[in-house]
Amino acid sequence: MTFTFDAPSEDKAVLETGPAFTPRFDEKGLVTAVVTDARDGELLMVAHMNAEALALTIETGVAHYYSRSRKGLWKKGESSGNLQTVEEIRTDCDQDAIWLKVSVAGHEATCHTGRRSCFYRTVSLDEGKATVTITDNHRQFDPAPVYSKN
Amino acid sequence: MTFTFDAPSEDKAVLETGPAFTPRFDEKGLVTAVVTDARDGELLMVAHMNAEALALTIETGVAHYYSRSRKGLWKKGESSGNLQTVEEIRTDCDQDAIWLKVSVAGHEATCHTGRRSCFYRTVSLDEGKATVTITDNHRQFDPAPVYSKN
Numbered sequence: 476m477t478f479t480f481d482a483p484s485e486d487k488a489v490l491e492t493g494p495a496f497t498p499r500f501d502e503k504g505l506v507t508a509v510v511t512d513a514r515d516g517e518l519l520m521v522a523h524m525n526a527e528a529l530a531l532t533i534e535t536g537v538a539h540y541y542s543r544s545r546k547g548l549w550k551k552g553e554s555s556g557n558l559q560t561v562e563e564i565r566t567d568c569d570q571d572a573i574w575l576k577v578s579v580a581g582h583e584a585t586c587h588t589g590r591r592s593c594f595y596r597t598v599s600l601d602e603g604k605a606t607v608t609i610t611d612n613h614r615q616f617d618p619a620p621v622y623s624k625n
Numbered sequence: 626m627t628f629t630f631d632a633p634s635e636d637k638a639v640l641e642t643g644p645a646f647t648p649r650f651d652e653k654g655l656v657t658a659v660v661t662d663a664r665d666g667e668l669l670m671v672a673h674m675n676a677e678a679l680a681l682t683i684e685t686g687v688a689h690y691y692s693r694s695r696k697g698l699w700k701k702g703e704s705s706g707n708l709q710t711v712e713e714i715r716t717d718c719d720q721d722a723i724w725l726k727v728s729v730a731g732h733e734a735t736c737h738t739g740r741r742s743c744f745y746r747t748v749s750l751d752e753g754k755a756t757v758t759i760t761d762n763h764r765q766f767d768p769a770p771v772y773s774k775n
Binding site: 491494509511517520521564565566567586594599604 | 627628630641642643644645646647657659661665666667668670671680683684713714715716717718722723724736737738743744745746747748749750753754755756757758759760
């Protein structure tokens with residue numbers, strides 16, 4: 476990557492209204508990334524980015540994350556073809572979260588289960604127990620052959 | 626709160642397809658909550674919930690979070706009147722993130738700066754520096770008198 480981020484100001488007013496993008500990475504060096512479909516605003520996934528992933532995303536216009544399970548840079552869609560082209564990047568008032576509006580290539584799927592969104596289940600309280608109900612069971616692709624190649 | 630969450634299964638298939646909502650709280654006891662406006666899907670804020678906040682949100686239908694800065698339960702909108710009524714709760718494939726679709730009362734503002742959304746700035750690369758540009762500067766309310774009461 477060809478640029479780095481300056482350290483965040485300790486002045487709240489600078490963080491909230493200044494011209495610099497100075498993401499507040501947590502003690503693990505990560506910020507939260509919320510990813511929505513630029514077409515209709517559907518929430519697709521929540522992930523994390525380190526400085527390298529965030530800089531690459533800004534530079535290349537293709538979404539990169541940090542995989543906490545694999546402990547490394549993750550170019551989303553590299554295996555499945557469902558690359559995310561970034562249409563807009565936003566940040567929040569205290570600069571510790573990132574919002575990506577993306578266009579998804581390939582099968583137009585984001586979830587590793589083959590669904591469009593990772594948020595395919597609704598939560599409710601059923602006789603005192605918290606339960607989930609699948610509200611989107613449509614698979615855009617069959618994940619088994621895609622990920623078995625890895 | 627009158628119910629608690631069962632511990633998450635270590636079986637990925639149970640987490641992804643089973644009927645139980647068993648949120649995967651991190652080592653600090655928190656999950657990430659993404660909050661959108663039920664009306665038009667606009668991303669309003671990203672926050673965190675501990676088990677108490679999540680259970681209260683499910684039970685009462687009013688969004689509660691855990692304030693990491695104040696280290697305590699946070700009934701969003703209690704000071705400003707901008708309470709969030711929860712229209713739907715979703716969770717993602719590995720149950721470590723929550724999506725709330727809400728209706729915002731009061732000034733219909735979520736950000737403490739008085740804006741509708743905390744994500745009022747767009748990120749870009751400008752001559753090798755990451756910069757932010759304010760894309761929504763409309764204040765739904767003047768935060769100064771509201772929060773000075775605290």
